[in-house]
Amino acid sequence: MTELKFHVDESKCIRCGACIRDCAPAILEFDPDSEYPRVIPGAEPGCTRCQHCLAVCPRAAVEIFGRDPEESLPGNAVPDPxxxxxxxxxxxxxxxxxxxxxxxxxxxxxxxxxxxxxxxxxxxxxxxxxxxxxxxxxxxxxxxxxxxxxxxxxxxxxxxxxxxxxxxxxxxxxxxxxxxxxxxxxxxxxxxxxxxxxxxxxxxxxxxxxxxxxxxxxxxxxxxxxxxxxxxxxxxxxxxxxxxxxxxxxxxxxPTGLRYPRATQPDPAGMHSVE
Structure with a gap:
């Protein structure tokens, strides 16, 4: 397995615990000595490589796999629904x-x-x-x-x-x-x-x-x-x-020269609510 290279920039980390709470395989914890997030010793193989720890940090303090969070696309560019x-x-x-x-x-x-x-x-x-x-x-x-x-x-x-x-x-x-x-x-x-x-x-x-x-x-x-x-x-x-x-x-x-000026009008999808 690729080395995780999990690193927390302590000058940025506010110890909010977001990365720990969002870790699906639950392999992160607060280091009892430094009080900053770390990978639980021996838990590295459980990582699913989702990079959520890097994405969820509000201060861009978490690096993993050598990825710099400052180089990520911004997470607030959500198009209009x-x-x-x-x-x-x-x-x-x-x-x-x-x-x-x-x-x-x-x-x-x-x-x-x-x-x-x-x-x-x-x-x-x-x-x-x-x-x-x-x-x-x-x-x-x-x-x-x-x-x-x-x-x-x-x-x-x-x-x-x-x-x-x-x-x-x-x-x-x-x-x-x-x-x-x-x-x-x-x-x-x-x-x-x-x-x-x-x-x-x-x-x-x-x-x-x-x-x-x-x-x-x-x-x-x-x-x-x-x-x-x-x-x-x-x-x-x-x-x-x-x-x-x-x-x-x-x-x-x-490339196509064909354009559709309007959407189709499909029938409603079949569905029901389970009780």
């Missing part, structure tokens, strides 16, 4: 993209954001495979279209086509049913022995989608892409996922 609701309500699945690369500044912002997404048991063991260049995306797209065209001509009962039956006509017309003309794709992969490998990729891409759309970038969840990658192992191999990782879900994204 109505703006958050509007972002959620106006989230759309985009299936129309411009055939061009997203600008590098925006792409880098999207990639950097992923370090903040939550994971089960704070494992943070996800890995993301990005297709950054439209030319690479086109090579995936063209490969699949060529294989599908061959199946339609020579093997119309192929299991892959059977699962895609509702799209058969569009395949015949040569439409990019699977990748929707998107210039980019991100595949979220989880370590197979991580605590929540089935859920962490979906959680991460949910955050990715909202942030992307706040930046004016179109996105669409794509189970068809994941199914295609699983059916054609040679394509999955091109992703070069680390050993022990499994693709959890795919999201297509990129």
């Amino acid at each position: 109505d703006e958050i609701l509007s972002l959620i309500a106006n989230r759309r699945s985009f299936r129309s993209y411009r055939h061009e690369n997203l600008d590098r500044v925006t792409l880098d912002k999207l990639k950097d954001m992923l370090r903040f997404v939550p994971t089960g048991v704070n494992a943070h063991s996800l890995h993301f495979a990005f297709i950054d260049e439209v030319e690479v995306m086109d090579s995936f797209r063209n490969y699949v279209m060529d294989r599908v065209a061959g199946m339609l001509a020579e093997d119309p009962d192929n299991p892959f086509l059977s699962r895609m039956e509702r799209y058969r006509r569009q395949f015949i017309e040569g439409r990019d049913v699977i990748f929707r003309g998107a210039p980019h794709m991100v595949v979220a992969a989880a370590k197979e022995d991580s605590p929540c490998p089935a859920y962490d990729p979906v959680i991460a891409l949910s955050y990715f989608e909202l942030y992307a759309q706040s930046l004016g970038v179109g996105t669409v969840w794509c189970g068809l892409a994941l199914g295609t990658l699983n059916y054609f192992p040679e394509l999955m191999a091109r992703l070069k996922l680390p050993e022990g990782y499994k693709a959890g879900y795919c999201m297509l994204f990129g």
Whole structure:
């Protein structure tokens, strides 16, 4: 396990105990001699690496893992709730993209954001495979279209086509049913022995989608892409996922000229209160 490097700047600490109270594994205590917070001797392995001790300190007195609290993003920059609701309500699945690369500044912002997404048991063991260049995306797209065209001509009962039956006509017309003309794709992969490998990729891409759309970038969840990658192992191999990782879900994204002037009007969600 990585050394915690837990340090309290005694010139700043007011001994409020916030870091101790907020420590989920309860490995912090007041040092009986100095009366400042410390890691309980022998308790280091219990740390979940959440860094809440660093985040909760009102005086930026706590360091951990060598992180300087003064370099953290401010914790008081909370958007207006109505703006958050509007972002959620106006989230759309985009299936129309411009055939061009997203600008590098925006792409880098999207990639950097992923370090903040939550994971089960704070494992943070996800890995993301990005297709950054439209030319690479086109090579995936063209490969699949060529294989599908061959199946339609020579093997119309192929299991892959059977699962895609509702799209058969569009395949015949040569439409990019699977990748929707998107210039980019991100595949979220989880370590197979991580605590929540089935859920962490979906959680991460949910955050990715909202942030992307706040930046004016179109996105669409794509189970068809994941199914295609699983059916054609040679394509999955091109992703070069680390050993022990499994693709959890795919999201297509990129610049789009399409805009939705208003939100949809979905029916109320089914719910009840438990007594």
